[in-house]
Amino acid sequence: MKHFAWRDGVRLLPFIVVLAIVVIGPLIAPFDPNNQQIKSTLLAPFAHYAGSGRVALLGTDELGRDIFSRILYGGQISLLISVAAVVVSGCIGLVIGLISGYLQKWPDAFFMRLGDVQLSIPSILLAIVIIAVFGSGIVNVIAVLAVTGWVSTARVVRSRVIQLKETDFVAAAELMGLPRRVIIWRHILPNVGSLFITQEILQISRMILFSASLSYLGVGVSLSTITWGGMLNEGQNYLQSAWWLAAIPGLCIAIVVIAINLFGEWLQARLAS
Amino acid sequence: MARYLFKRLLQSIVTLWCVLTVIFLLVRLAGDPAQLMLPVDATRHDVVALNASLGLNHSLGVQYWDYLQSVVQGNFGESLYYKQSVLSLIAERLPATLTLAVVAIVIAIIVGSLMGIVSAIKKDTWIDRLSTSLVFLLQSFPAFFIGILLILIFAVKLHLVPTSGNATPVAILLPAFTLAAYPIAPIARTMRTSLIENMGEKFVLANQAMGFNDVDIVFNRVLKNAMLPVVTVIGLELGTMIGGAVVTETVFSWPGLGQLIIQAVQKRDFPLIQAGVIIISAFYIIINFGVDVLYLYLDPRVKKGGASR
Numbered sequence: 001m002k003h004f005a006w007r008d009g010v011r012l013l014p015f016i017v018v019l020a021i022v023v024i025g026p027l028i029a030p031f032d033p034n035n036q037q038i039k040s041t042l043l044a045p046f047a048h049y050a051g052s053g054r055v056a057l058l059g060t061d062e063l064g065r066d067i068f069s070r071i072l073y074g075g076q077i078s079l080l081i082s083v084a085a086v087v088v089s090g091c092i093g094l095v096i097g098l099i100s101g102y103l104q105k106w107p108d109a110f111f112m113r114l115g116d117v118q119l120s121i122p123s124i125l126l127a128i129v130i131i132a133v134f135g136s137g138i139v140n141v142i143a144v145l146a147v148t149g150w151v152s153t154a155r156v157v158r159s160r161v162i163q164l165k166e167t168d169f170v171a172a173a174e175l176m177g178l179p180r181r182v183i184i185w186r187h188i189l190p191n192v193g194s195l196f197i198t199q200e201i202l203q204i205s206r207m208i209l210f211s212a213s214l215s216y217l218g219v220g221v222s223l224s225t226i227t228w229g230g231m232l233n234e235g236q237n238y239l240q241s242a243w244w245l246a247a248i249p250g251l252c253i254a255i256v257v258i259a260i261n262l263f264g265e266w267l268q269a270r271l272a273s
Numbered sequence: 274m275a276r277y278l279f280k281r282l283l284q285s286i287v288t289l290w291c292v293l294t295v296i297f298l299l300v301r302l303a304g305d306p307a308q309l310m311l312p313v314d315a316t317r318h319d320v321v322a323l324n325a326s327l328g329l330n331h332s333l334g335v336q337y338w339d340y341l342q343s344v345v346q347g348n349f350g351e352s353l354y355y356k357q358s359v360l361s362l363i364a365e366r367l368p369a370t371l372t373l374a375v376v377a378i379v380i381a382i383i384v385g386s387l388m389g390i391v392s393a394i395k396k397d398t399w400i401d402r403l404s405t406s407l408v409f410l411l412q413s414f415p416a417f418f419i420g421i422l423l424i425l426i427f428a429v430k431l432h433l434v435p436t437s438g439n440a441t442p443v444a445i446l447l448p449a450f451t452l453a454a455y456p457i458a459p460i461a462r463t464m465r466t467s468l469i470e471n472m473g474e475k476f477v478l479a480n481q482a483m484g485f486n487d488v489d490i491v492f493n494r495v496l497k498n499a500m501l502p503v504v505t506v507i508g509l510e511l512g513t514m515i516g517g518a519v520v521t522e523t524v525f526s527w528p529g530l531g532q533l534i535i536q537a538v539q540k541r542d543f544p545l546i547q548a549g550v551i552i553i554s555a556f557y558i559i560i561n562f563g564v565d566v567l568y569l570y571l572d573p574r575v576k577k578g579g580a581s582r
Contacts (some may be wrong), residue, residue: 091568117291120561121554124516125534129550133299134539145306209415213520216417217535236524239429239436247425250418257413 010267013258022079022256025072030057033073033226042242055078059244067245071252074226079256081204081221082207084142089149090200096150098156098184098192102165108158115151123148124213131219134250138221141214143247156199160192194271200266205260212253228253274569284563292554296547297340301333349548354540359548363530367552369439370518370529377514378446382507385457389503390496391465394487396469404461412458415417416517420524437526448525452517456510463506467499501571507563512557527551 021028040049043060045067058067066148118126127144134140164170164187173183214220215229223230229251235245324330331339343349349359388408392401411419427447428436435444471477472487472495480490519531526532530549537545 113291117288117295119512120288120558121292121295121312121550122512122516122519122557124519125553128519128538129299129546132541132543132546133302205413213416213417216415217520217523219535219538232418232421233533239421239425243425243429246418246421249417250421253418254414254579257338257415258410261409261413 006069008266008270013138014255015263018256018259021072022075025076029066029069029072030054031066031069033065033070035065040064042238042245044242044246045248058180058248059242061231061245062238062242067231067248070226070231071228071249072227074231075256076105077221077225077254078208078211078228078253081138081142081145081211082204085145085149085207085211086200086203088142090148090153090196090203092146093150093158094192094196095154097154098161098188099156100154101161102180102184102188104162108138111154112158115154118151119150123210127210127214128217128219131214135218136222139209144214145211148210149203149207153196153199153203157192157196160195161188164188164191198268201260201264201267205257205264208253208257208260277569278566281565285558289555289558292558293341293551294337296550300543300547301336304464327377344551349551350544352537352542352545354482354537354542354545359544360544362533363548363552366528366530366533369527370522372530373445373448373452373506373515373527373529374518374523376449377518378456378507378511380449381453381456381460381510381514384453385460386464386503388461389470392461392465392492393468393472394491401465403467408458408461411454412449414454416451416455417520417524420447420521423447423451424524439527444525447520448527451524452514452521455498455513455517456507459506459510460503464499467502468495471495471499497571501568504564504568504571508561509562515528515553570579 010141037049037060040056040060041062041064043056043064045057045059047056047059048054049056056066056068058071060066061070096111100111110167126148129138130144130147134143170183170187173187211220212227212229213230214225216233218230218233219230220229221227231247231249232253235247235249238245295304303447306549349363351357352359352362355362388404392404394403424436424447433443434447435441438444453562468491472491474495477490478496481487518529519535522529522531523535530553534546534549536542537549
């Protein structure tokens with residue numbers, strides 16, 4: 001392991017800060033995110049509320065709702081959806097990758113062809129069709145994201161498993177007549193672990209971007225649920241008069257994704273060394 | 274070579290058939306398709322009537338056969354909302370999407386390749402770091418947000434281009450750059466890595482010893498070899514771009530296929546959604562086939578080795 005240097009800090013700190021803010025978000029929100037203040041609509045950042053004189057840190061929207069509070073609530077929901085989707089798709093991808101890579105033959109052919117077919121429908125369209133059929137809502141969005149995400153994990157795991165099968169220790173375990181279950185569980189899985197984890201961290205940022213697109217298009221979770229993509233969608237109508245309505249949630253998405261990607265790359269480099 | 278092409282063609286057709294089946298099953302899985310297609314307050318009588326007109330009272334096997342037959346004949350039925358042939362609706366919108374996609378991919382290839390080439394030639398200097406950081410940033414911004422930022426700067430503040438629609442020729446610039454933002458990053462990255470790898474070859478060292486400068490060597494000797502992985506990445510990115518087009522068209526109210534499909538979802542116009550997704554997937558499969566053929570031309574090793582995928 002390398003020494004911990006300032007370069008590590010640059011890659012780790014944004015992730016820790018962003019994660020902390022998003023997790024405790026609703027606790028530090030100064031206002032109720034759905035509270036409408038009709039006298040203080042479209043306030044610019046740092047302007048004061050009419051009456052109470054409190055500061056609207058990031059301004060208010062067209063209904064006078066506090067954007068800072070909405071960002072904090074929306075962030076938690078967006079991250080929750082993405083992490084849940086990555087857990088589900090990661091598990092599916094891991095199991096399929098292990099089976100395909102280890103057994104090969106027809107299960108491998110079957111799953112890889114299935115993956116090819118799925119990838120030939122652009123994922124956003126697949127998501128739109130599934131949501132059009134089964135309806136919107138948080139659980140359905142998580143399911144849709146999971147369905148579109150398993151292929152890349154399965155492919156990465158599979159190719160690693162195929163490499164591992166060629167190693168002497170796996171060959172030795174096979175010669176000793178250990179059951180497949182034991183070989184996969186004790187000899188293959190621990191060696192797939194680090195690759196799998198980096199892959200899934202980077203998947204989280206992909207899922208955040210993807211679910212934000214769905215919310216932006218209005219086919220994700222219902223509009224009454226606060227999401228950053230949804231806020232952007234509503235804010236776009238006020239670009240001329242109140243640009244921060246769209247700019248702030250967009251920047252937040254970018255910051256979170258940058259933080260996760262930096263962390264993912266740091267982890268990748270660290271585990272590889 | 275002919276054998277490889279034939280095999281690849283067959284593979285494409287099987288993939289398309291699988292896509293058709295998946296979409297058929299998805300729409301049927303949801304229970305009663307007639308219920309899905311009709312407004313919430315539809316009467317029992319409406320449901321029965323629509324079932325009969327769509328042939329939904331037949332068995333699943335018969336329906337599947339009918340569906341495959343009509344798709345092959347190019348008969349995608351009638352839009353429930355517009356009351357006109359789905360195919361003519363799509364044909365109306367297709368040129369706008371294709372124009373946008375072609376302009377965007379050209380921008381992405383030029384900008385992405387140049388960034389990658391500059392990075393590789395100036396490896397480990399500040400120029401390389403700047404370009405690599407830009408690529409990283411580009412990948413982290415949601416495409417629709419890039420679009421909105423462009424609108425904010427170039428349309429709202431500077432009044433250089435219209436905020437939406439495709440009334441004037443310059444109107445394509447913002448949506449095309451937005452759509453190009455995604456593939457630029459992977460193209461630049463792959464180009465950089467691939468060039469650096471190729472620059473390590475012995476013939477490059479020989480050229481350098483003969484006194485050719487690096488720019489000359491890259492453009493005249495290395496680029497063609499280095500293009501191979503870039504072509505693959507471009508092929509892979511086309512799928513992302515088609516998906517991105519749906520979002521980009523919504524941001525800019527660009528009257529293309531993507532916008533049509535999103536509106537169809539809002540209006541629960543299932544025949545239109547189904548046809549739109551099938552046609553876009555078909556395009557994607559055809560493009561991928563094209564990329565593989567191009568690969569064959571660029572890399573003679575594939576010709577000799579047969580199917581190396």
